[in-house]
Amino acid sequence: MLHWLVEPGLWSNSAVHLGAAVGVVVAAVSAWVGLFTVLRAQSFAGHALADVAMAGGAGAGLLAWPALVGFVTGSLAGAGAMELIGVERLRQRDVATGVVLGAATGLSALFLYLVSLDSSSSGATQVILFGSLFSVSAHVLWLVLVACALLAVGVAAIGRPLLFSSVSPEAAGARGVRVARVSLSFTAVMAVTVGLSAIVLGAVLSTALLIGPPAAALRLGRGLRATGLAAAAFGTGAVLAGVVASYDSYYWWPSHRALPVSFCVVMVIVLELVVVSAVRALARRRGDG
Numbered sequence: 001m002l003h004w005l006v007e008p009g010l011w012s013n014s015a016v017h018l019g020a021a022v023g024v025v026v027a028a029v030s031a032w033v034g035l036f037t038v039l040r041a042q043s044f045a046g047h048a049l050a051d052v053a054m055a056g057g058a059g060a061g062l063l064a065w066p067a068l069v070g071f072v073t074g075s076l077a078g079a080g081a082m083e084l085i086g087v088e089r090l091r092q093r094d095v096a097t098g099v100v101l102g103a104a105t106g107l108s109a110l111f112l113y114l115v116s117l118d119s120s121s122s123g124a125t126q127v128i129l130f131g132s133l134f135s136v137s138a139h140v141l142w143l144v145l146v147a148c149a150l151l152a153v154g155v156a157a158i159g160r161p162l163l164f165s166s167v168s169p170e171a172a173g174a175r176g177v178r179v180a181r182v183s184l185s186f187t188a189v190m191a192v193t194v195g196l197s198a199i200v201l202g203a204v205l206s207t208a209l210l211i212g213p214p215a216a217a218l219r220l221g222r223g224l225r226a227t228g229l230a231a232a233a234f235g236t237g238a239v240l241a242g243v244v245a246s247y248d249s250y251y252w253w254p255s256h257r258a259l260p261v262s263f264c265v266v267m268v269i270v271l272e273l274v275v276v277s278a279v280r281a282l283a284r285r286r287g288d289g
Contacts, residue, residue, distance in 0.1 A: 010247050019133035019261070020243045022144050023200045027209050027235035029148045031217075032155060032228050033193040034210040034235075036186060038218060039166040045082065045187070046207045048101040049194040052078030054203030055104045056195070057128040058111030067127060068140055071203065072147070072195035078104060079191035083184050108203075131202035133243070133261040140199065147196055154189050158182055163224070200239065201262040209235055212269035216276045238268040 010016060037046055056074015057067050081100050115124050126132070155162070165172040165179045173179045190210075197206035213234035217227045242265030250258040 010244065013247070015134045016243060016247055018138060018141055019136055020240060022136050022141050023133055023239035023243065023261075023265070024236045025144055025148050026196045026200050027213070027239045028232045029151050030193050030197050030209040031213045031231035031235040033151065033190055034212075034214040035217070035224075035228050035231055036155075036162060036166055037190055037210055038214045039163075040186070042190070043207070043211050045097045046190060046194060046210050048082070048097045048104065049075045049078050049191050050198070050203055050206045051101055051108060052104040052191075053195050053198045053206060054128060055107040055111055057198060057203055058108055058115055058125075061115045061124045061128060062111060066140075068143060068195070068199055071198040072192055074104075075191035075195040076188060079187045083187055127202070129202050129204045130260055131198065131200055131205070131262045133200055134246075136199065144196060144199065147192060151189055151192060151196075154185065158185050162186055201265060205262050205266055208266045208269050209238075212266075212273060213238065216269075216272045219273075219276050219280050221280075234269070234272050238265050238272060241268045242266075 034046075037043060053071045053075040056070040056072070056077070058070070059074065060067055060070025078100050081103075082097055112125055112128065115128075127135075161172065161177045161182050162185075164175070165177055165182050169179050172182075193210060194206050197209045200206070201208055214227075214231040216234050217231035220227065220230055222230065242261055245264040245268070246259050246261040249264070250256055
């Protein structure tokens, strides 16, 4: 059965193994961070941070820096800007996000244009926008592991007040939770997560891992821990299935041009959402009947 699903050489290809390892680690962390992102209704903020990550990645390309450094630095800068603009009232958050999104889009256009003029940066724009998981190095894997470990510690440290303020910010504030400080900490965590996701899917699609798997898991109606585990399973499963599909697609047509990993991963995430939504709708109909 595996012979029909997996083309020869997949299990012995070191580039595929390295890319899959990076993708799985990032997907697992993104699922847990994304769960709080969805609960806090900050999906729009995540999208804005992805655009800032794009500007950071393009700026790193101009300076010949590693893309990961640019993605994470850009995301953190955007998170800081959003908090400074909208720190006084939570209702100002959307306005702050919109301002940062507009500025980041303009910078991205400028930096990507300058990168495209540099003949030595051939293919850099494609990598920044849509990623290149099969070209990551072992050095990047270790950086990702360290960053994801720090993110896990950060989420665990603010987990209880974060959950409380996500469900009811007013009640959390009345009970002595420093909502603004928790919000700032989580925005920084979300920014780093988006930057790491850009390595897997590229800056344009990086929020797919942050939003898609948690959204699918929340439709199952389980407890927080079970939902987080389901989101991690959906995210890592999408990455692994996307890696296999991208590798196999090289042999699907005579031109031997593989589909991008980012496209395959996102399509699996969309399929997961569709299937979970259909199952939930079917279960509701049976319950009503």
